[in-house]
Amino acid sequence: MAIALETCHALREAAALLGRAPAARFLGGGTLLVRALNEGEADFSTLVRCLDPSLAEIRASGPRIRIGAAVTMARILATRELDFLHSAARSVGGPAVRAQATLGGNLFAPPPYGDLCAALLALDARVSVQSGYSARDVSVEDFLRERGNGAGRTLVAGVELTRPRDSRAFRFLKVSKVRPKGVSMLTMAARLEESGGRLSGVRVVYANMAPAPARAAAVERALEGRRLDRTGIEAAAAVASEGFSPPTDSLASSWYRRAVAPVHLSRLLTGDSKRSA
Secondary structure, eight states: OOOEEEEESSHHHHHHHHHHOTTEEEOSSOTTHHHHHHTTOOOOSEEEEEOOGGGGOEEEETTEEEEETTOBHHHHHTOGGGGGGHHHHHTSSOHHHHTTOBHHHHHHOOTTOOHHHHHHHHTTOEEEEEETTEEEEEEHHHHHHHTTTTGGGOEEEEEEEEOOSSGGGEEEEEEOSSTTTOOOSEEEEEEOOEETTEEOSOEEEEESSSSSOEEOHHHHHHHTTSOSSHHHHHHHHHTTTTTOOOOOOSSOOHHHHHHHHHHHHHHHHHTOOSOOO
C-alpha cells in the first residue's frame, strides 16, 4: 500500500489538510502510526507532518507551563521545569521509544499505552487543538471524550497545565508485569494538594480500567476534605474500583484489575509507587 507524505510549515495549513482528507493522519514521532503501517493495519493513505516550531516549544510563565505536541518523552525528562512529569515520561517504553514518542501522540494512544495522558488528566491540563482554520482549548477530559469521534483528524498543538505547588502533591504509578519497560496493566495518577492540612481539589485517574483514562470519582469523593492518613487512605481503597468495568485482555482479567486496584491505590497514596505487579 502506497502512503503519501505531505509536509506543512504552519499549524493551520496542516490542520486544514487533515480536515479535508478523511484518510490522512498526523505524523508525530511515528511510534504508533509507523508500527501500524509496518504491520499492515494502517487505516490511512496519507501522513501529514508539520514543521511549525511552536510544536516543539516548552514555555514556562510562573506556575503555568505550555508543552508543544511534538515534545518527546526524552525532552520532558531533560527539562528541569517538568520534573513533576518525569516519572510518567520515564514509564513510556525504553530510551529508543522515548526519543521518538511525543506528548501529542500519547493523547491518542489506545490502551495499554498512553501513560502520560493519565498524568495530564490528573493535572487538569488543557489541550490546544487546531481544527481546519479554527483553534480552541479543551480540557483533557473533553478531548478524551471526543477523540473517538473524528478526533484522529484533529491536530493537537500542545497542552497547558499548572505546576503542582508541592512536588509531593502529584503521584504516578504504572503497574506492569514485565519490568522495567513492559506495557501497563494498570496506571494511576493523582493530584493531592492540601489546604489547612486537608486534601482539596483531589483528582485521581486510572488508565487501562476503561476504554480511555478516566477519573475515579468515588475515590476523589472519599479523599476530598480528609487528611492523607491511614483512615483517609483506607476509605479511598474501599471504593477503589467503584464505577469501573475493567477490560479483560492478554495482560489481565477484569476481575484481577478490580482486585488489585485497592492495593495499588494504597501504594500510590502512601507514596510507595516504585513497586509493580
